[in-house]
Amino acid sequence: MALKINHNLVNEEIAKTLVDICPFKAIEYHNNKLSINAGCKNCKICVKKGPAGVIELVKEEIKTINKNEWKNIVVYADIEENKVHPVTYELIGKARELAQVINHEVHVLAIGYNLNQTVDKILHYGVDKVFTYDHEKLKHFDVERYTNVFEDFINKNKPSSILFGATHIGRSLAPRIAARFKTGLTADCTALEMKENTDLVQIRPAFGGNIMAQIVNSNHRPQFCTARYKVFDAPEKTINPTGEIINCPVKDKWLKTRVEILEIINKKKEEDISESEIIIAIGRGVKSKEDFNLVFELADLLNASIGCTRPVAEAGLLNSKHQIGLSGKTVKPKLIITLGVSGAIQFTSGMKDAECIIAVNNDPAAQIFDIAHFAVFGDIYEIVPELIKNIKEEKSNV
Amino acid sequence: MNIIVCIKQVPGTSNVKVDPVTGVLIRDGVQSKMNPYDLYALETGLQLKEKSNGKVTVISMGPPAALAVLKEAIYMGADEGILISDRKFGGADVLATAYTISQAINTIDDVDLILTGKQTTDGDTGQVGPETAEFLNLPHFGYVTNVEIKNDKLQFISNLETKVMKANITLPCLLCIEGEINTPRLPSYKRKVKFGSCENQIKIMSFEDMKDQNENNYGLKGSATQVEKIFQPKKTTDRLVLQGTKEQMAKDLLNILRERKFI
Numbered sequence A: 001m002a003l004k005i006n007h008n009l010v011n012e013e014i015a016k017t018l019v020d021i022c023p024f025k026a027i028e029y030h031n032n033k034l035s036i037n038a039g040c041k042n043c044k045i046c047v048k049k050g051p052a053g054v055i056e057l058v059k060e061e062i063k064t065i066n067k068n069e070w071k072n073i074v075v076y077a078d079i080e081e082n083k084v085h086p087v088t089y090e091l092i093g094k095a096r097e098l099a100q101v102i103n104h105e106v107h108v109l110a111i112g113y114n115l116n117q118t119v120d121k122i123l124h125y126g127v128d129k130v131f132t133y134d135h136e137k138l139k140h141f142d143v144e145r146y147t148n149v150f151e152d153f154i155n156k157n158k159p160s161s162i163l164f165g166a167t168h169i170g171r172s173l174a175p176r177i178a179a180r181f182k183t184g185l186t187a188d189c190t191a192l193e194m195k196e197n198t199d200l201v202q203i204r205p206a207f208g209g210n211i212m213a214q215i216v217n218s219n220h221r222p223q224f225c226t227a228r229y230k231v232f233d234a235p236e237k238t239i240n241p242t243g244e245i246i247n248c249p250v251k252d253k254w255l256k257t258r259v260e261i262l263e264i265i266n267k268k269k270e271e272d273i274s275e276s277e278i279i280i281a282i283g284r285g286v287k288s289k290e291d292f293n294l295v296f297e298l299a300d301l302l303n304a305s306i307g308c309t310r311p312v313a314e315a316g317l318l319n320s321k322h323q324i325g326l327s328g329k330t331v332k333p334k335l336i337i338t339l340g341v342s343g344a345i346q347f348t349s350g351m352k353d354a355e356c357i358i359a360v361n362n363d364p365a366a367q368i369f370d371i372a373h374f375a376v377f378g379d380i381y382e383i384v385p386e387l388i389k390n391i392k393e394e395k396s397n398v
Numbered sequence B: 001m002n003i004i005v006c007i008k009q010v011p012g013t014s015n016v017k018v019d020p021v022t023g024v025l026i027r028d029g030v031q032s033k034m035n036p037y038d039l040y041a042l043e044t045g046l047q048l049k050e051k052s053n054g055k056v057t058v059i060s061m062g063p064p065a066a067l068a069v070l071k072e073a074i075y076m077g078a079d080e081g082i083l084i085s086d087r088k089f090g091g092a093d094v095l096a097t098a099y100t101i102s103q104a105i106n107t108i109d110d111v112d113l114i115l116t117g118k119q120t121t122d123g124d125t126g127q128v129g130p131e132t133a134e135f136l137n138l139p140h141f142g143y144v145t146n147v148e149i150k151n152d153k154l155q156f157i158s159n160l161e162t163k164v165m166k167a168n169i170t171l172p173c174l175l176c177i178e179g180e181i182n183t184p185r186l187p188s189y190k191r192k193v194k195f196g197s198c199e200n201q202i203k204i205m206s207f208e209d210m211k212d213q214n215e216n217n218y219g220l221k222g223s224a225t226q227v228e229k230i231f232q233p234k235k236t237t238d239r240l241v242l243q244g245t246k247e248q249m250a251k252d253l254l255n256i257l258r259e260r261k262f263i
């Protein structure tokens, strides 16, 4: 589909309306000529909301693909030193739901060294097949080697969709393979659905606004997406796995690399807010670093971890590892209390699945209240001290 | 060393609002700026240039207005800029963006190093860099927090989730630079006076300048993903509102926390 301007319908007034309607400043009007520039994101608002018929959508010949040739849903097993990243299991859970719609199988691709035990673990999550590429030189993630191996896997198996965890491995590997196969990739999906024609519906916040976009990749296969840890749910383990293991040979010519690892230092295990059961999230409503002490005191009383919005991290008030949201961490705690957070979609997409959401904001129209279970219309500087007092009293009574 | 830094112009504030009635996106008239993460990549490039007596070329793909970020980069110390801009490039997704950038880089001789930011604050995928590397058939690495020149190689440190890795990479290559790893310099007033509109420093590249002349590989036509629809996120229907005096609200909150066994 392409946008076409019907120049005969354009006059100055119409041109101005269209220039104004485009959220990306992609429509220009110079020397009585209306044009669309490279800023166009094809949101089609000019077609839908602009003066009727002036900008039109024209269908173009596209080469279609035979979707029946591409079968099954693959989860890339995120493995490092034989530890399976739990996002892998969550993706398997999702893949099983998706596969049911179209009667496909769920396959897992595992690349690494000495994979036997690791693969056994994966089988317990109810997958149909696990393909392994096991080689000493695949012990550590190497993007060139892994991409070559993956290419072989795709060529031989022609999977319809491939899901990756948005870990450092997934975020390096998925784009390389997507580019190699010249196909689409949607990063950081927050929801996935399957159409009967095997098109994977990929949903994520988009355009930097408070909106979600539904994205498809309907003329290309395989379909690639990444999703963060804690976005989906891992399935129950099965006791008697029935899946099959398929060992695939590794060819030497795939193992060339231009990166030589010199040293690996394991980091001290840092507190990771995505593992916390209770989180207090600080937004810009908490004004200064001094005021944070108030929040920390509440967090101590509740045994909670501290999260924050992006502006708070960007201002350097908290380290970015505390940031929740689209470009931060996804969390799914039992309880999250947001303090002075407006609730932009980029924030809420990282925490909306918390079991209990308590939001404190003095603006009753704040968007955070759209997803809150308990909406506290009030000033944090009044409520938090009062709450701290109450909890302390309560604790001294027992 | 011949260094290329990819920079993008992004909206000055992150919020494009949606009109609740019409569902139309409203831009709030705020100035655009250089993607903040690209500043760290640029600073890394400028420091390597100084150490190696090299050259930094900044590249940006976008509408004509993106000239502003290229100029800013030149005032900061970049030698040349390339604006990749053509109606035919509009509507590009990650695939088409990375392909177009790789085509532009292909026209430059003897490239040693390509640097990108960690992610953009509007697209926010962090995937353009790795895809560009694939199209150029170069090795890449992400999460890079330090780069040093070691003879004909680069030695870098990459900060991963559970570990820190030190490695060598051969040139040419592409590195995605982490945020907050250096203090990007400010544009210099002297350079601003000297280069002004940067007419001699910035070149505009359009479709005609690319080696691959197949239009179907660029812009919307070259994009694999399509946005089917945009919609407002769901709201919860069963929420309880607490209002009144601070004492009342704090008491209600305490009850909720107690009932749910959080205290």
Ligand SMILES: Cc1cc2nc3c(=O)[nH]c(=O)nc-3n(C[C@H](O)[C@H](O)[C@H](O)COP(=O)(O)OP(=O)(O)OC[C@H]3O[C@@H](n4cnc5c(N)ncnc54)[C@H](O)[C@@H]3O)c2cc1C
Pocket (backbone or CB within 6 Å): A207, A208, A209, A282, A283, A284, A285, A286, A308, A309, A310, A311, A312, A323, A324, A325, A326, A327, A328, A329, A339, A340, A341, A342, A343, A344, A345, A346, A347, A350, A360, A361, A362, A363, A366, A378, A379, A380, A381, B014, B015, B120, B121, B122, B123, B124
């Ligand atoms: C691509 C992209 C990715 C992004 N990723 C993220 C992300 O990962 N995480 C993230 O958080 N953001 C992200 N953002 C930014 C996001 O859109 C919002 O700008 C941000 O979440 C707003 O942060 P905030 O709620 O702290 O600040 P604001 O929007 O300024 O809200 C402050 C709130 O505090 C309230 N308030 C003020 N004073 C008080 C008081 N005394 N008592 C009670 N309430 C008070 C106000 O009513 C207001 O609602 C992203 C944006 C883009 C475009």
Ligand SMILES: Nc1ncnc2c1ncn2[C@@H]1O[C@H](COP(=O)(O)O)[C@@H](O)[C@H]1O
Pocket (backbone or CB within 6 Å): B006, B007, B008, B035, B037, B038, B041, B059, B060, B061, B062, B097, B101, B115, B116, B117, B118, B119, B120, B121, B123, B124, B125, B126, B127, B128, B129
């Ligand atoms: N249009 C563009 N022009 C130049 N560089 C870009 C463009 N889009 C993305 N990049 C580079 O790729 C990095 C990652 O972008 P993204 O994948 O959009 O998060 C950015 O930090 C830039 O260095």
